[in-house]
Amino acid sequence: MKITINGEAINLDIDPETPLVWAIRDHLGLTGTKFGCGGGYCGACTVHVEGKATRSCITPLETVADKAITTIEGMPQNGELHPVQAAFLEHQVPQCSWCMVGQMMTAAAFLAENNTPTEAEIVNAMGSNYCRCGCYVRIKAAVTAAAETMQEAN
Amino acid sequence: MTSDEITNTKRKRRFWRPTRRQFLIGAGATGVVAAGGLYFGIPFARLQIAEVLDSGAGAPGGVDADPPLWFEIQPNNDILFHMTKVEMGQGIHTALKQIAAEELGAEWDQIKVVSAGTLRGPNDGFGTGGSSSVPTMYGPIREAAAAMREMLRLKAAEKLGVAAADISIANGIATASAGDNLTYGEIVADVTEWAELEETPVLKPQTEFEFIGKTRPRIDFESKLTGEAVYGFDARMDGMLYGAVVRPTHIEATFVSADISAAQDIDGVVDILVTDDFVGVVAESRYAAQKARDAIDVTWDTGKLWQQAELEALVSVGNGRATAIQREGSGAKALQSGKLISADYRSPMAAHAHLEPQSALVEVTPDLVTVHASTQSPSLVQGEVAEALGVEEDIVDVKALYLGGGFGRKLNNGSAVDAARLSAHVGRPVHVGWDRTEEFRNGYVRPLTHSKLTAKLGADGLIESMSHEQASGDVAFPFFPAIAASFLGADFGAWRGGRIQYDVPNRETVAWRTPMPLKTGWWRGLGLMCNTFAVECFIDEVAQVAGMDPLEFRLKHLGADEKTAQLKMVLQAAAEAADWGAPLPEGHAQGIALSTDVGTPCAQVAEISMENGRIRVHKVTAAIDPGLMINPDGVLAQTQGSIIMGLSSVFNEELIVKDGMITAENFNNYPLITMKETPEIDVVLLESTGIPKGMGEPPIGPIAAAVGNAYFALTGERLRRLPLRPTPPVADVAAAGDPTRGEEVYNQCIACHGDQGSQIPGLDYGLNDSEWLAKSSDTDIFDVIRNGRAGDHPDNISGINMPGFGQLSDQEIYDVVAYLRALP
Numbered sequence: 001m002k003i004t005i006n007g008e009a010i011n012l013d014i015d016p017e018t019p020l021v022w023a024i025r026d027h028l029g030l031t032g033t034k035f036g037c038g039g040g041y042c043g044a045c046t047v048h049v050e051g052k053a054t055r056s057c058i059t060p061l062e063t064v065a066d067k068a069i070t071t072i073e074g075m076p077q078n079g080e081l082h083p084v085q086a087a088f089l090e091h092q093v094p095q096c097s098w099c100m101v102g103q104m105m106t107a108a109a110f111l112a113e114n115n116t117p118t119e120a121e122i123v124n125a126m127g128s129n130y131c132r133c134g135c136y137v138r139i140k141a142a143v144t145a146a147a148e149t150m151q152e153a154n
Numbered sequence: 155m156t157s158d159e160i161t162n163t164k165r166k167r168r169f170w171r172p173t174r175r176q177f178l179i180g181a182g183a184t185g186v187v188a189a190g191g192l193y194f195g196i197p198f199a200r201l202q203i204a205e206v207l208d209s210g211a212g213a214p215g216g217v218d219a220d221p222p223l224w225f226e227i228q229p230n231n232d233i234l235f236h237m238t239k240v241e242m243g244q245g246i247h248t249a250l251k252q253i254a255a256e257e258l259g260a261e262w263d264q265i266k267v268v269s270a271g272t273l274r275g276p277n278d279g280f281g282t283g284g285s286s287s288v289p290t291m292y293g294p295i296r297e298a299a300a301a302m303r304e305m306l307r308l309k310a311a312e313k314l315g316v317a318a319a320d321i322s323i324a325n326g327i328a329t330a331s332a333g334d335n336l337t338y339g340e341i342v343a344d345v346t347e348w349a350e351l352e353e354t355p356v357l358k359p360q361t362e363f364e365f366i367g368k369t370r371p372r373i374d375f376e377s378k379l380t381g382e383a384v385y386g387f388d389a390r391m392d393g394m395l396y397g398a399v400v401r402p403t404h405i406e407a408t409f410v411s412a413d414i415s416a417a418q419d420i421d422g423v424v425d426i427l428v429t430d431d432f433v434g435v436v437a438e439s440r441y442a443a444q445k446a447r448d449a450i451d452v453t454w455d456t457g458k459l460w461q462q463a464e465l466e467a468l469v470s471v472g473n474g475r476a477t478a479i480q481r482e483g484s485g486a487k488a489l490q491s492g493k494l495i496s497a498d499y500r501s502p503m504a505a506h507a508h509l510e511p512q513s514a515l516v517e518v519t520p521d522l523v524t525v526h527a528s529t530q531s532p533s534l535v536q537g538e539v540a541e542a543l544g545v546e547e548d549i550v551d552v553k554a555l556y557l558g559g560g561f562g563r564k565l566n567n568g569s570a571v572d573a574a575r576l577s578a579h580v581g582r583p584v585h586v587g588w589d590r591t592e593e594f595r596n597g598y599v600r601p602l603t604h605s606k607l608t609a610k611l612g613a614d615g616l617i618e619s620m621s622h623e624q625a626s627g628d629v630a631f632p633f634f635p636a637i638a639a640s641f642l643g644a645d646f647g648a649w650r651g652g653r654i655q656y657d658v659p660n661r662e663t664v665a666w667r668t669p670m671p672l673k674t675g676w677w678r679g680l681g682l683m684c685n686t687f688a689v690e691c692f693i694d695e696v697a698q699v700a701g702m703d704p705l706e707f708r709l710k711h712l713g714a715d716e717k718t719a720q721l722k723m724v725l726q727a728a729a730e731a732a733d734w735g736a737p738l739p740e741g742h743a744q745g746i747a748l749s750t751d752v753g754t755p756c757a758q759v760a761e762i763s764m765e766n767g768r769i770r771v772h773k774v775t776a777a778i779d780p781g782l783m784i785n786p787d788g789v790l791a792q793t794q795g796s797i798i799m800g801l802s803s804v805f806n807e808e809l810i811v812k813d814g815m816i817t818a819e820n821f822n823n824y825p826l827i828t829m830k831e832t833p834e835i836d837v838v839l840l841e842s843t844g845i846p847k848g849m850g851e852p853p854i855g856p857i858a859a860a861v862g863n864a865y866f867a868l869t870g871e872r873l874r875r876l877p878l879r880p881t882p883p884v885a886d887v888a889a890a891g892d893p894t895r896g897e898e899v900y901n902q903c904i905a906c907h908g909d910q911g912s913q914i915p916g917l918d919y920g921l922n923d924s925e926w927l928a929k930s931s932d933t934d935i936f937d938v939i940r941n942g943r944a945g946d947h948p949d950n951i952s953g954i955n956m957p958g959f960g961q962l963s964d965q966e967i968y969d970v971v972a973y974l975r976a977l978p
Contacts, residue, residue: 015421018441026396026440031388032381034558036509037590041821044509072381085379092371092787095795096243097378098385098510098558127830130821132509132559133243134798135791136832 001065005030006074016062020054021045023061024071032072034098036130043129046102047071053109072101075108083153084108087146088139095133103129107143115150122147224298225258227306231326231339233260236270238278239287240530241374242557242564243795244850245788246287248372252365252784253292256358257299259306259323260338262365267373272536273551281531281565283676285752285848288784292846300355308351310341360782360844369787374556385556386528386569387587389515394583395424397576398443400433400450401596404814405672406457409433417446426450427579434572436580444589459814460671462948466500469602471623474668477643480653483660488619489608495699496608499688501876503627503809504600505593505818506677507826510558512597513587514570518543518577525552525574529567530560538566539574561799562676563597565633594818599809600677601627601648601670605688615700616710619660622689624652627670629680643667647675651682651749651855654689656711657718672811679851682751683800683858687876690747690859694866704863705729705746720842721750724777725757731838732759732775739763742772745863749855752848754780758797760833760860762868767940767964769865769878771801771833774857779840781847786839793837793853800857802827804878810948817946879941887932887968888975896973899966902959911977916952922977935971 001012005028014027024033024047033056036044040058047056048070075082081089084104094100103126110125111117117125122143131139226234235254241247247267255262270278280286303323310328311318313336321328329335360366377383400412412433414426422442427434433450437443478485514527516539523545529535532552540547557564573586588596604625612618629647631639639645644665654661697707705725712722725748729735734744741763748757756778762771774797783789806825810817818824858876865880866872873880884890900911903921907913911921919926942958943950950956959967 014439015441018439022440025388029390030381031384031390034385034510035387035587036511037821039590039820039822041825042509076380081380088379089371089375092375092791094243094372094375094378095245095791096508096510096557096559097375097383098508100379101381104379123829127828130509130826130828132507132561132799132826134795134802134827134832136798136827136829137794137835138791140829140832 001061003061003064003067003069005069006071007068012061014061016060018061020047020056020059020061020064020069024056024069030071030073032101034101036099036102041130042099042102043106044099044102046105046129048105048109051109051112053106072105075104082108083149084111084143084146087142087149091138091142091145093135093138093142095135099129099131100135103131103139107139107146111143111147111150115147115154117147119144224295225254225302227338227342229339229343231264231337233258233265233326233338235265235267237267238270238532239291240269240282240532240554240557240560242282242530242560244287244792245372245785246282247374248370249288249784249788250291250295251373252368252370253288253295254299255365256363257296257303258326259303260326264326269554270532271551271553272532273548279533281534282560283530283562283565285754285850285852288846289752289848292782292784296357297354300357301351304351304355306338306341309345310336313341366784367782367786370785372788378556383556385510385513385558386515386526386554387510387513387558389513389526389555389585391515391517391583394515394585395436395438395576395580396440396443397573397584397586398435398437398440398447399572399586400447400452401592402454403595404454404456405460405811405816406814407454408457410453410455412453413451416451417449420446420449425580427576432575434576436576436584440585440587456814458671460811461813462811465602465670465811466604469625469627469668469670470604471606471625471666473625474666475643476623476664476666478662478664479644479649480661480663482662483619483658485660485662486608486619486621486664488660489610489621492610494608494610495696496606497692497695497872497874499605499607499691499874501603501684501687502807503602503674503811504677504803504807505809505824506559506561506563506597506600507593507821507824508557508559508561508563511588511590511593512564512567512569513585514567514573515583515585516570516573516577517583518574518581521549523550523574524583525550525570526555527552527567527570528557528560528564529554529570530557530562530564531566534565535567535570538571542571543574543578561678562680565676568596590821591819594809594820594824595816598632598673598675599816600684601629601674603627603648603681603684603688605652605685607688607692609692609696611696611700615702617656617658617696620654620656620658620696621662621664622652622654623664623666624649624681624685624688625666625668626681627668627674629675629677631667631669632673632675639667647680650680650685651751652685652689655718655721655748655750656693656708657714658711672816678796678799679751679854682749682851682855683803684876686747686749686855687858687862690749690856691862691866691872691874694745694863695872703735704867705734708746708748720779721748721755721757723842724748724755724779724840727777727838727840728757728759728775731777731836732761732773734759741868743864743868745860745865745867747856747859747863749852751852751855754778754847754849754852756793756853756855758853758856758860760857760864762861762864764868764880764883766960766962767880767882767967768960769805769861769880771831771861773834773836774860775836775838776853776856777838777840778853779842780849780852781841781843781845783839783841784846789839789849790837792849794835796851796853797835797857798827798832800854801831801833801861803876804858804861805831806877808877810946812946812948823944823946881933882936882940882964882967884968885933887936888972891965891968891970891972893969893973893976895966896969896971899962899970900973903970911974914952916954921974924978927975927978932971935974936967939967939970
């Protein structure tokens with residue numbers, strides 16, 4: 001099976017039904033993508049498939065053949081953090097941070113579509129990613145700030 | 155130095171073990187040189203830790219034995235700080251580094267925090283939890299750091315041929331007044347003998363602090379936000395395999411037999427281990443391991459098929475063993491006559507739901523067992539793994555990696571034992587990461603609680619007598635030898651937060667210990683939030699009888715001594731910041747509550763309204779006084795996080811047992827709070843003393859009570875059970891509705907309930923059944939429609955899902971109930 005991950009085409013000779021999250025973490029060694037629930041509920045495993053936020057724990061590998069996948073490892077550009085990562089760092093958002101990669105991938109895909117979001121739109125976009133440590137106040141602030149950076153960049 | 159060398163050094167050092175007496179005589183400081191660096195630790199620090207723990211409220215265990223080792227100086231002048239406390243999100247690595255940096259005489263970036271393996275670092279038998287890390291480590295780490303700095307000063311003086319007083323130290327460099335200097339790395343090079351200090355070095359006064367008390371960015375965030383940080387679930391080793399273990403489905407199930415024939419043929423399966431109490435698969439990939447595990451046909455003896463109602467009956471005041479944990483004045487005797495006010499409160503079981511399931515990578519070889527795990531207690535895991543394998547503890551090196559949340563669940567780590575057994579079986583490293591269903595069904599849970607409160611007012615309108623009887627499943631006892639329970643009687647984890655804090659002449663708290671048939675244990679704050687919910691809602695009830703404002707009533711019962719004066723200050727600070735008593739928007743109300751835990755008081759004001767029949771929390775204002783704050787932004791983060799985690803319990807969280815099983819299997823039937831329900835949070839940080847106190851749990855105390863009290867203020871209805879599920883605002887629901895409008899609403903129900911309520915899926919009557927309608931109250935019907943009744947809900951009859959219609963407004967539900975009432 002061929003997939004493209006962070007711009008690199010890779011041949012993976014494993015069970016095509018393998019959930020994408022295991023293919024990425026265990027077979028490709030990209031452990032930045034996290035596993036949380038296996039049912040698509042919590043969002044910890046969110047990656048981009050063709051730019052769309054996708055829950056990799058319920059995405060069988062065979063469904064992404066020949067598609068472009070981006071994980072957190074592919075987010076920095078030219079050695080610089082993605083504006084969403086930079087904002088999460090600046091706002092000291094995480095606690096344990098297990099969910100944060102999924103939060104950032106969700107936010108980045110959302111802001112790529114809409115970089116002038118209202119507060120309600122942010123809450124709606126981020127409203128199905130769990131954070132057990134309860135960092136929601138800071139996540140909201142960081143996504144708002146990242147939107148501003150992304151507007152300026154345009 | 156390679157890790158083998160370190161291990162060897164360490165093993166040798168086990169035989170070189172000065173006695174406590176020697177340590178004390180030697181003013182406490184001892185260094186030992188190993189290849190490539192100075193290992194350094196201080197025994198008196200260790201003794202202090204043990205002392206603090208012994209005197210702390212119920213903190214178990216102690217730090218026992220073995221050469222302590224905190225700092226290691228490297229030739230390149232880096233200082234490795236061997237950290238025994240684990241980073242699970244609470245920011246402890248940053249905070250302890252700040253504490254060490256204050257006395258090390260080194261630059262911030264020079265200090266590198268590394269996780270201390272159980273064969274390398276100081277032995278920390280207590281683990282990370284109980285909001286204890288900063289309070290217990292604050293003194294010892296500063297002393298260790300200062301002692302090392304002074305020993306380096308002496309050695310530098312000797313090497314440079316000057317007096318010690320002639321040496322100044324900064325940035326990890328010792329400089330003589332003449333200008334000659336040596337880095338720490340250079341001082342340490344080639345030294346084999348270290349003089350012990352004659353006296354404990356004087357520590358920097360607080361006024362000169364450069365690191366402590368200043369907000370510092372967390373040292374772990376950059377790697378966490380780029381995905382590079384390694385957690386237990388991320389651990390990797392060459393040649394590793396993946397394991398998955400079959401778990402019992404029922405809470406009392408015992409293993410009978412397993413048929414592994416189908417599983418064996420699955421591609422990628424390496425081996426399957428079946429013993430008389432364990433069935434586990436090892437495979438080339440995690441997917442294959444889990445697939446094979448699911449293909450194993452296991453026969454269980456299910457044991458008793460417990461129901462939720464039976465568990466609640468079990469955990470009730472009056473059952474089990476009672477131990478008084480507070481009795482002053484005439485205690486509860488004063489409540490035998492007169493006008494008594496009383497109420498009952500209950501809280502459900504809850505899951506920790508840390509988002510990183512527990513996980514471990516273990517490699518078993520004949521003389522070394524290496525464990526990389528997500529654990530709050532490497533030393534507990536060391537013992538468990540050694541026992542499971544039948545080896546000595548001192549060949550088990552447990553290294554804690556980052557934890558994706560702990561909340562009390564990761565004190566033990568069953569996955570390390572799983573992985574150790576499987577690795578021993580196949581002779582290769584094995585990683586086991588639990589899945590979400592294992593976490594929900596096979597962990598330990600926050601136990602049920604029941605509280606019975608009684609009070610009597612005196613002639614002055616203040617509380618003259620009050621009693622709190624509290625029943626709970628075990629919290630701390632499951633982790634101690636049985637002797638502890640018979641000796642202590644009451645489980646200190648279960649009653650945490652349950653004692654009456656207010657100035658009341660006659661007061662009594664009694665804990666009823668009612669062990670449950672499923673595993674129960676530590677959950678953030680232990681009993682704190684649920685006990686505070688009961689006590690602080692009840693105080694509001696009494697205030698209402700007394701005809702007094704809840705804040706004013708509380709203030710009148712605080713301030714008689716220093717401790718309650720501190721509570722009073724925190725309460726006032728929260729009330730002031732929240733503008734208590736000022737006019738609020740239409741339909742809003744406030745509630746207030748207070749708790750104190752590990753010496754840290756916290757007060758919160760919740761402002762709520764109702765939205766579609768649900769409580770909407772708009773804002774929580776908190777005041778907290780943790781004493782000296784090491785990293786103020788960390789204190790803020792813990793407060794915000796505790797409030798949000800607590801609200802998740804207030805709105806949603808409830809583990810249910812049905813037919814002997816925990817019904818939750820994933821987040822679809824155990825949802826957590828999201829950003830959508832998160833309120834604005836305003837925090838006032840107070841610092842009334844120069845001593846740091848616990849911070850990770852105290853702010854979860856008041857939240858449930860604050861919301862419950864706000865709900866009462868808004869509606870006049872008292873909710874005495876968590877999660878808070880408001881009943882509909884009108885008593886006569888059908889009369890408030892309009893059947894014609896209801897018919898339109900009913901269009902959404904036709905698919906399942908047929909024309910004019912002719913059927914209920916799976917049942918032999920319809921919604922138009924006159925017998926059913928007669929025996930059902932309006933509010934019951936309202937409730938089912940709004941909240942639904944999941945297939946696994948204890949009240950569900952058919953086993954089929956009735957979806958909730960929370961999106962309907964109260965009025966629409968009144969209308970549809972009126973429509974149903976008009977059907978027959």
